[in-house]
Amino acid sequence: MYFTKKFITGIMKKIFTALTIAAFGFAAFSQDLNRVKEPDMLRELYREEILIPDISGYITLKGDLHMHTIFSDGDVWPTVRVQEAYYEGLDVIAITDHIEYRPKRDFVKGDHNSAYEIALPEAENRNILLIKSGEISRSMPPGHLNALFLEDANLLETEDYMDAIEEANRQGAFLFWAHPGWMAQQPDTNKWWPVHEELVQKGWLHGVEVFNWDEWYPIAFGWCNEKNLAYLANTDAHMASEYRFNLRKYHRPMTLLFAKERSVGSVREAMFDRRTVAFFLNNLAGPEYLLRQLFDASVKIGKPFRVNDEGVASVVISNPTDLTFIMENSSPATSAPDKISLHPRSSVIISCDISGGSVVLPYNVTNLHTGTQQTLGVELNIEK
Secondary structure (H helix, E strand, O other), X not given: OOOOHHHHHHHHHHHHHHHHHHHHHHHHHHXXXXXXXXXXXXXXXXXXXXXXXXXXXEEEEXXXXXXXXXXXXXXXXXXXXXXXXXXXXXXXXXXXXXXXXXXXXXXXXXXXXXXXXXXXXXXXXXXXXEEEEEEEEOOOOOOEEEEEOOOOHHHHOOOOHHHHHHHHHHOOOEEEEOOOOOOOOOOOOOOOOHHHHHHHHHOOOOEEEEEEOOEEOHHHHHHHHHHOOEEXXXXXXXXXXXXXXXXXXXXXXXXXXXXXXXXXXXXXXHHXXXXXXXXXXXXXXXXXXXXHHHHHHHOEEOOOEOOOOOOEEEEEEEEOOOOOEEEEEOOOOOOOOOEEXXXXXXXXXXXXXXXXXXXXXXXXXXXXXXXXXXXXXXXXXXXX
């Protein structure tokens, strides 16, 4: 068989190309035998921003003011608490390791200030406000009291709990009663003790944790109102937060802090001024004036449209925030819905009668708690 020179040259080029591709493929395959990267195996790292509006000249900061590390009975290193806070959208945290209870003391050296000192560089790198804190952990009464904004947590290790409380206040600390309804200490009730009244009268108790871990204490809402105490909600996390909390469905429990600026000093001023709201699951609990401002800053009411011959119009009500508002009509009006569920970053269309011009629709926001059995009353102003 006769082959032309051109034909042979073409065949040789194809063989050379095939050998070159094979060589490169073999080299690549050889490299893969040493190391194969699978980026899809790792979670993409980004901070989840929680959308909660600022109110009346204050910035809204999200905080968790009750957490533990291996320096007491927690399971994680202090820097992990900072990293969790950053990625889960918080701005402020307090590591409140137990003063009296350090089961890992034989394995973890350091003192009651060590967790703060270890976590602080990480917090500064991630723009997280870190509060030096500790938890006075005694039997009932008085139970567990968290002390924030300490100078030296070591000085709280005293035999008499009242001496520890007095020392914390001498350092200018903010004290709150943690998990008052914890069954391990109040199995049959959840009551206000004489010692807590004494602390309030002395000005040594400044807040109550109305939500802790997976439970909340409606009775404590009344204590906050009657005693002028700050509302607080915290995780009391011991293990890694994502292991224990249902973060795919809810934000972690947190305390909303309304501060003049983003600084530890401004957070302290806000807490002593009781400018706090507890945020847990889809609930808010706090002073009525703060809840009202949050509602007004979050809920947007559009102009009526598609008005029919009877004067019934459609209206868009929107909520661009991460808060939830469940509203029940407190005085049913013609064509106004009995219930409006306004979920995070969503809107609904309602119908109402505007035949008489503008209309005011009164609702109770049943998941915004202003007291033990009270919820926030609001008015939806529909303007023609």
